[in-house]
Amino acid sequence: xxxxxxxxxxxxxxxxxxxxxxxxxxxxxxxxxxxxxxxxxxxxxxxxxxxxxxxxxxxxxxxxxxxxxxxxxxxxxxxxxxxxxxxxxxxxxxxxxxxxxxxxxxxxxxxxxxxxxx
Amino acid sequence: xxxxxxxxxxxxxxxxxxxxxxxxxxxxxxxxxxxxxxxxxxxxxxxxxxxxxxxxxxxxxxxxxxxxxxxxxxxxxxxxxxxxxxxxxxxxxxxxxxxxxxxxxxxxxxxxxxxxxxxxxxxxxxxxxxxxxxxxxxxxxxxxxxxxxxxxxxxxxxxxxxxxxxxxxxxxxxxxxxxxxxxx
Numbered sequence: 119x120x121x122x123x124x125x126x127x128x129x130x131x132x133x134x135x136x137x138x139x140x141x142x143x144x145x146x147x148x149x150x151x152x153x154x155x156x157x158x159x160x161x162x163x164x165x166x167x168x169x170x171x172x173x174x175x176x177x178x179x180x181x182x183x184x185x186x187x188x189x190x191x192x193x194x195x196x197x198x199x200x201x202x203x204x205x206x207x208x209x210x211x212x213x214x215x216x217x218x219x220x221x222x223x224x225x226x227x228x229x230x231x232x233x234x235x236x
Numbered sequence: 237x238x239x240x241x242x243x244x245x246x247x248x249x250x251x252x253x254x255x256x257x258x259x260x261x262x263x264x265x266x267x268x269x270x271x272x273x274x275x276x277x278x279x280x281x282x283x284x285x286x287x288x289x290x291x292x293x294x295x296x297x298x299x300x301x302x303x304x305x306x307x308x309x310x311x312x313x314x315x316x317x318x319x320x321x322x323x324x325x326x327x328x329x330x331x332x333x334x335x336x337x338x339x340x341x342x343x344x345x346x347x348x349x350x351x352x353x354x355x356x357x358x359x360x361x362x363x364x365x366x367x368x369x370x371x372x373x374x375x376x377x378x379x380x381x382x383x384x385x386x387x388x389x390x391x392x393x394x395x396x397x398x399x400x401x402x403x404x405x406x407x408x409x410x411x412x413x414x415x416x417x418x419x420x
Contacts, residue, residue, distance in 0.1 A: 121317075123253055123279055123282045123283045123286060124279040124283070124311075124317075126253055126254070126257045127253065127256055127257050127260055127275050127278050127279040127282060128260075128272070128275045128276070128279060129257070130257035130258065130260040130261040130264070130275070131260050131261070131263075131264040131268065131271045131272045131275045133261050133264070134260065134261035134262060134263065134264025134265045134268070134271060135264050135265070135268045135271075137261070137264075137265055138264070138265035138266070138268075141265070202268070202385075203268065205384050205385030205386075206268035206272075206385040206386050207268075207385070208384060208385050209272065209385050209386040212313065212339065213313060214313070214315070214316075214317040214318055215317075215318075219318075
């Protein structure tokens, strides 16, 4: 119980970070000629797709990496919200459970195995 | 905001775990560090509210402290959750605890720290004890949080030296990974 409460509340922080990076990247190009470019559209689509599956996983890191790619050089500067999200999202790796532990735990739940040792 | 997940009958806003998570998500889109530090307070508060709902000891006093005195709760991280650092020694009426804790977000302004210690129980074997440790005598916050990201969380190291924690400040007592590794 302690685990499911903590992970859902802390995980939501990283989801919010990834969302803000993706939104900032999209906002910088909406209404510009580049927004009509199919290869650019695919890039943004990929980022959006990763955001949809990102929650308690490393997918948030991928979203922020893509946001920096989408936004381009301006996102490399200090003061850019994407630059900050790119750094902040990396904290996700240092929270329990790790990705491997999460997968094992999810497998146990699906198989009806005891998960008390969390 | 501190009393977000405190039940309304104790002066809080009564947010569910899901609602609390949604607030953290919105907060994080504005400032990741603020949200992460706040989430560490919120998850301890939400767990304490869950314990209060089951009439478990000590929960009400902490929740009232959050709602009325605006206490900031600190939790610890790293491998603490699965393999806590430190030691707990059983004494009359409680435990004496020591340990070096890491990733203690907002520790410079915290009032109480929810943290864990391993304890070798003579009957139950190795246990993980979760306790509420006041940020007072015997607890030292270091100023070492200089990191790549989440820089505003002030998640400094905290050293706890031989502090007495009475039984009523126990939050949970659970088995460790090693003691139940074989799924029954």
